[in-house]
């Protein structure tokens with residue numbers, strides 16, 4: 001694969017607005033369109049992160065390598081960097097075919113861009129983390145791909161103390177307060193199976 005152009009555009013292009021990102025929430029509850037524009041405007045500032053072009057190229061390659069081109073063509077999906085996304089590494093809006101990746105998270109863990117992208121790509125086929133999702137995880141790994149069920153941590157640390165993992169599907173729920181009886185009677189929303197409790201390090 002060639003990464004034509006090497007994506008060095010940002011380096012020679014020093015704009016005079018370093019803190020454009022720090023606008024004071026002027027448009028709380030803003031329209032999605034405006035948010036999307038911000039996303040694109042800010043994408044160039046993350047020098048260590050792959051450009052959108054590069055992401056689309058990886059999407060095409062992953063689609064071929066791991067999904068047998070079952071996913072929509074790159075032209076038919078939207079991939080975005082988001083500075084606003086602080087609650088997760090990535091997000092997929094299945095019906096709208098939008099994949100959004102957190103700059104915060106990936107500036108911290110740049111080596112995880114590909115696996116987040118792959119994870120969100122699965123969501124284009126499977127909106128949840130159920131058995132079918134896991135089937136794809138396995139399939140991708142069998143073909144040498146690296147993909148995770150969950151990102152390492154929230155992009156912005158929250159004060160979660162407890163983690164409950166479904167014994168069947170592996171879905172994780174984190175809470176600040178311990179569930180009653182250590183989650184003994186808690187059930188996974190999807191499979192209604194019990195969970196295992198883990199205390200998170202502060």
Ligand SMILES: [Zn+2]
Nearest residue numbers: 119123128129
């Ligand atoms: Zn997911």
Ligand SMILES: [Zn+2]
Nearest residue numbers: 166169188191
């Ligand atoms: Zn479950």
